Amino acid sequence: MNTFLLPDLGEGLTEAELVRWLVKVGDVVAVDTPIAEVETAKSIVELPSPYAGVIEELHGEPGTTVPVGKPLITVGDSAGAAGREDPAGSASRGDLAGSAYREEELAGSGNVLVGYGTVESTGAGRRRKPRVSGVSGGSGASGGSESPARVPLVISPLVRRMARDAGIDLHELTGSGPDGLIVRRDVEHAISFRTAPVPQPALEDRTGLHELRRTPMSGFRKAVVATLTRSRAEIPEATTWVDVDATALVELRASLRTATDPGPGLLALMARFVVAGLLKYPELNGYVDTAREELVQYDGVNLGLAAQTDRGLVVPAVGNAHTLTTRGLDAEIRRLTTSARDGRLTQQELTSGTFTLNNYGSFGVDGSAAIINHPQVAILGVGRIIDRPWVVDGEIAVRKLTQLSLVFDHRVCDGGTAAAFLRFVADAFENPASVFADL
Structure with missing residues (x-):
């Protein structure tokens, strides 16, 4: 009989949460047969069996945390x-x-x-x-x-x-x-x-209420907490925002759609303008090397895209986004979104971003003061696009408005640079055709 221990999954990870078993006791497995899905602080991993034989025992229930080196399954002859x-x-x-x-x-x-x-x-x-x-x-x-x-x-x-x-x-x-x-x-x-009914727990002293439930943090949630806490502790952030008339952007999106080609989505168009803005204002596309007291700027953009999934918020990055066309960006965004929802993102995709674009308008909200995704130095949020009254050529008209909000690390630039970047992106939203001519 052989016992398969949870292997070292790399990246300094010491534990994983058992998501679900892919086999049951009594199943016959071959070498490399997938036996379980486990969730680390980075992604969901499918583990193959290193042994061939009969599953004699499954060690642990879905939802439990298994330390590296502890038993997962026992395989008999x-x-x-x-x-x-x-x-x-x-x-x-x-x-x-x-x-x-x-x-x-x-x-x-x-x-x-x-x-x-x-x-x-x-x-x-x-x-x-x-x-x-x-x-x-x-x-x-x-x-x-x-x-x-x-x-x-x-x-x-x-x-x-x-x-x-x-x-x-x-x-x-x-x-x-x-x-x-x-x-x-x-x-x-x-x-x-x-x-059977369990005794009602004692009232909590501070609130005078009973606790409804306690849910252990998954490894993924612990990693998110650590990153956001470090961001708040280390980064002196500032926020600036602007209301934008996105009517022309929505019209451009509609004009790119045909009966046989859906064309690039709105998020891909937004991403294209953000990448152009970062190439123009590279201060926002870098990080702070605190050990050497240096401000670092990247030669190229890996654009992070905040995505909400069943396991929480993840920020996969479009690698070398500055080299892609708008159609290329659209295809990569769709691929990453699908991988995020399936829990199949790679370590590289999850950690390589240099700047984050957060489309929180998809949740039906207008604005947000987001937390910078450490070690990045800025994050741009886009609110929902809705019809509102707007003054055009001295007349009130119904236009499609959105709000852009930029949270930036004040160590890497002053408000003037941040405002210039935000204004560049806002102008691109309002006059996309003219900006495309220069891209």
């Missing part, structure tokens, strides 16, 4: 599983093939049971104890030779399924059947005990 036989003498593989199980009624109990190996019949109405095989080192053992606390004694597929569906760990149950056999009533008792 597949040859031992193939050698299990049924009462008729044909090969039986227990959980590996549900139809190979022989269910028998436990006399007098009304509970269905079955062995990993065989149930021997000694005549009508008489049965011997189940013989357990393949649960310790791949060799056969009698029911009384294994500790029920370590290996759950012989159970039927029905009982096993009941426990799995209810989230009951069979290793924690003490069987009431012969020789500690776990039967249906044991699982039902565990379910009823777990769902």
